[in-house]
Amino acid sequence: xxxxxxxxxxxxxxxxxxxxxxxxxxxxxxxxxxxxxxxxxxxxxxxxxxxxxxxxxxxxxxxxxxxxxxxxxxxxxxxxxxxxxxxxxxxxxxxxxxxxxxxxxxxxxxxxxxxxxxxxxxxxxxxxxxxxxxx
Amino acid sequence: xxxxxxxxxxxxxxxxxxxxxxxxxxxxxxxxxxxxxxxxxxxxxxxxxxxxxxxxxxxxxxxxxxxxxxxxxxxxxxxxxxxxxxxxxxxxxxxxxxxxxxxxxxxxxxxxxxxxxxxxxxxxxxxxxxxxxxxxxxxxxxxxxx
Numbered sequence: 001x002x003x004x005x006x007x008x009x010x011x012x013x014x015x016x017x018x019x020x021x022x023x024x025x026x027x028x029x030x031x032x033x034x035x036x037x038x039x040x041x042x043x044x045x046x047x048x049x050x051x052x053x054x055x056x057x058x059x060x061x062x063x064x065x066x067x068x069x070x071x072x073x074x075x076x077x078x079x080x081x082x083x084x085x086x087x088x089x090x091x092x093x094x095x096x097x098x099x100x101x102x103x104x105x106x107x108x109x110x111x112x113x114x115x116x117x118x119x120x121x122x123x124x125x126x127x128x129x130x131x132x133x134x135x
Numbered sequence: 136x137x138x139x140x141x142x143x144x145x146x147x148x149x150x151x152x153x154x155x156x157x158x159x160x161x162x163x164x165x166x167x168x169x170x171x172x173x174x175x176x177x178x179x180x181x182x183x184x185x186x187x188x189x190x191x192x193x194x195x196x197x198x199x200x201x202x203x204x205x206x207x208x209x210x211x212x213x214x215x216x217x218x219x220x221x222x223x224x225x226x227x228x229x230x231x232x233x234x235x236x237x238x239x240x241x242x243x244x245x246x247x248x249x250x251x252x253x254x255x256x257x258x259x260x261x262x263x264x265x266x267x268x269x270x271x272x273x274x275x276x277x278x279x280x281x
Contacts, residue, residue: 014167016167022165025165026165026166029158029161029162029165029194030162030193030194030197030198031194031197031198031199031201032193032197032198032201033198034214034216035214036216036217042214045215046215046277048217055218056217056218056219056221057190057193057197057218057221058165058166060190060193060221061162061165061166061188061190061193062166062167063190064166064188064189064190064191065163065166065167065168065169065188066167067188067189068163068168068170068173068188068189069168069169069170072170073186074185074186074187074188074189074228075186075228075230077189077225077228078224078225079222079223079224079225080189080190080222080223081220081221081222081223082220082221082222083219083220084217084218084219084220084221087217131189
């Protein structure tokens with residue numbers, strides 16, 4: 001993307017299946033080794049799904065990748081904020097996307113960003129999750 | 136045993152983080168970056184100075200801060216924890232080859248609907264003190280069922 005961002009511009013949606021291997025790879029690269037993301041017995045004891053769930057940060061990472069590709073320069077991202085809502089069970093498919101919802105006076109555009117499951121559950125809630133980027 | 140409210144405001148020891156190209160390449164691959172400059176198989180990929188994907192800051196601020204809070208005997212953290220929210224605020228982009236000095240601070244602790252919500256900020260600065268990025272994580276600790 002080289003043209004200036006406009007109100008209503010949308011990120012091209014991207015869907016990824018987050019199987020156990022994906023979670024283990026993310027744990028390795030990020031250093032987030034919380035057993036909630038790989039140990040079924042541990043996860044059963046308090047996970048909202050009763051089982052292993054994906055890292056919220058992996059869904060945020062998918063959005064980060066989408067922004068990186070779409071903007072053509074990751075350095076344009078000035079801030080990124082995500083609220084994690086629904087848990088993403090291991091094996092689920094997550095779709096990420098976003099839309100420009102505001103243009104700032106200071107050469108910025110604000111995007112509402114989201115991640116959701118096939119059943120519509122909001123893993124990252126677009127009402128409260130934003131990226132502010134250089135326009 | 137609830138977390139210790141007196142730890143709000145506590146700053147942990149700073150640590151040094153070098154933004155390595157193989158680390159950024161691996162992160163980009165795992166999160167699905169398609170831009171060829173980040174791809175594992177491109178011979179000229181991930182050169183010094185390339186801006187990292189924004190959520191790569193999780194690699195900088197996550198594990199080290201995590202190990203500090205989990206090993207803080209005065210805080211009383213435990214491993215029944217979920218990630219409630221995350222913000223990254225950039226004063227300037229993080230680039231491959233950067234050296235960052237990172238300082239975690241506990242900035243808030245409150246109870247909400249039976250959870251204990253801990254906020255931890257990590258300020259990442261250049262060695263000369265210039266601010267680069269701040270990470271703010273909200274962690275939800277789930278008490279043991281009584």
